[in-house]
Amino acid sequence: MPRTHITTVINGDETEFLTEDSTSLLNALRDEVGLTGAKEGCGTGDCGACSILVDDRVNCACLMFAPEADGTVIVTVEGLADSGELHPLQQCFLEGAALQCGICTPGFLMAAKALLDKNPDPTETEIRYALAGNLCRCTGYDKIIRAVQEAAREMRGQ
Amino acid sequence: MKYVAPSSVEEAASLLSSSPSAQVFAGATDVVPQIRAGRPAPDVLVDLKKIKELVALNSDGDKWTVGAATPTAYLTEDEAFSHEFPGLSEAAGLIGSDQIQNRSSLGGNLCNASPAADSVPAMVVNGVRAVVAGPNGTRVLDVSEVVTGPGQTALDDDEFIVEFEIDKMPSRSGDAYLRMIPRTEMDIAVVGAGARVTLADDGSIEQAVLALGAVAPTVVRIPDAEQALVGSTADEETLNAVAAAASEACDPIDDKRGTVEYRKQVAGVLAKRAVVIAIERAEQRNGTN
Numbered sequence: 541m542p543r544t545h546i547t548t549v550i551n552g553d554e555t556e557f558l559t560e561d562s563t564s565l566l567n568a569l570r571d572e573v574g575l576t577g578a579k580e581g582c583g584t585g586d587c588g589a590c591s592i593l594v595d596d597r598v599n600c601a602c603l604m605f606a607p608e609a610d611g612t613v614i615v616t617v618e619g620l621a622d623s624g625e626l627h628p629l630q631q632c633f634l635e636g637a638a639l640q641c642g643i644c645t646p647g648f649l650m651a652a653k654a655l656l657d658k659n660p661d662p663t664e665t666e667i668r669y670a671l672a673g674n675l676c677r678c679t680g681y682d683k684i685i686r687a688v689q690e691a692a693r694e695m696r697g698q
Numbered sequence: 699m700k701y702v703a704p705s706s707v708e709e710a711a712s713l714l715s716s717s718p719s720a721q722v723f724a725g726a727t728d729v730v731p732q733i734r735a736g737r738p739a740p741d742v743l744v745d746l747k748k749i750k751e752l753v754a755l756n757s758d759g760d761k762w763t764v765g766a767a768t769p770t771a772y773l774t775e776d777e778a779f780s781h782e783f784p785g786l787s788e789a790a791g792l793i794g795s796d797q798i799q800n801r802s803s804l805g806g807n808l809c810n811a812s813p814a815a816d817s818v819p820a821m822v823v824n825g826v827r828a829v830v831a832g833p834n835g836t837r838v839l840d841v842s843e844v845v846t847g848p849g850q851t852a853l854d855d856d857e858f859i860v861e862f863e864i865d866k867m868p869s870r871s872g873d874a875y876l877r878m879i880p881r882t883e884m885d886i887a888v889v890g891a892g893a894r895v896t897l898a899d900d901g902s903i904e905q906a907v908l909a910l911g912a913v914a915p916t917v918v919r920i921p922d923a924e925q926a927l928v929g930s931t932a933d934e935e936t937l938n939a940v941a942a943a944a945s946e947a948c949d950p951i952d953d954k955r956g957t958v959e960y961r962k963q964v965a966g967v968l969a970k971r972a973v974v975i976a977i978e979r980a981e982q983r984n985g986t987n
Contacts, residue, residue: 562699585797669883672882
């Protein structure tokens with residue numbers, strides 16, 4: 541199969557990779573780029589475990605064909621921490637035990653980041669709607685919602 | 699499977715006519731799950747999102763144009779559009795999660811031709827037109843003419859929708875869309891109901907258009923309900939006639955989401971409620987706004 545050359549910016553670094561056209565962006569990130577943070581849950585855009593930011597918008601990487609990434613700016617969960625210091629969302633998930641098996645966590649973190657980037661002070665209802673595309677089958681959602689609320693407070697400096 | 703991303707409508711049209719199993723896509727939110735469920739993948743996938751006019755939301759003097767591949771998130775985020783067409787904006791905003799909203803499009807929602815597509819009843823009541831491109835140029839279809847059955851459209855294999863045209867909302871007019879699902883988010887309509895009304899100076903209804911989704915092979919208008927509303931003030935008796943006509947217009951299926959009887963009942967309730975909301979909105983749109 542011929543492979544297509546893709547140039548993109550991932551987590552702040554210009555990144556090039558080769559991919560078959562039919563490969564999902566999720567698989568290209570995991571298998572070609574070596575970023576295994578985004579997970580495949582359903583592969584059909586229902587569970588959100590593969591959520592990443594593409595040009596500042598949250599997307600399911602499983603629904604994108606890898607060549608669509610050419611020329612885009614991507615942030616994955618690996619890009620959240622800054623020089624070894626966890627992002628407030630990561631720290632609050634950790635401290636609030638907002639995860640159990642952890643498969644859904646990278647997706648929740650990225651969807652929550654997309655929300656807080658545009659709405660630094662969301663209501664609980666807004667958080668629940670913003671995370672409706674992310675499924676967790678372990679902890680239930682309350683701890684996740686509380687962790688996002690706590691992170692939002694910290695990020696607002698309160 | 700080969701991926702191509704043309705930068706013009708002409709280039710996309712010529713790609714489609716030169717390859718019999720080529721398929722256009724915008725967000726792929728239906729295409730990918732369909733391929734994963736076993737539908738044969740096309741030889742050539744034509745990504746429409748690199749064509750400028752297909753990802754655009756613009757308003758000129760008398761109409762809005764919405765590029766067929768424009769993410770539905772744009773429609774809910776644009777304050778002027780959602781203020782003018784709250785029903786259509788809300789319908790588009792009901793399609794999936796934020797992740798899906800950043801990919802899903804009116805063109806995809808229409809051409810996937812699901813009877814339950816949320817944006818379609820809202821487009822139909824607003825008289826939205828689809829500009830269709832093909833090898834011989836463009837033609838214009840009413841959205842109500844595009845879907846001919848589940849998974850079937852009136853478009854030829856080498857045609858695709860470029861953009862939608864929506865005439866500006868007249869004064870004293872309003873639209874609404876309601877859908878019934880058993881949970882709050884992330885589900886497919888059991889019933890969807892769209893309404894648009896225009897009020898006369900005396901407050902009575904001058905024009906009414908109603909359409910139902912998920913209750914027949916295609917979206918259906920409800921002419922009996924529209925006729926009952928025109929000239930009325932939507933009093934209780936008229937609204938009950940609307941509900942009865944809506945239930946009567948249904949030709950639904952029994953499935954895990956709802957029985958025939960349930961869908962008919964809910965269609966009546968939603969149609970009535972959608973009319974009431976559309977009237978409230980029309981009353982607030984006096985004169986120039």
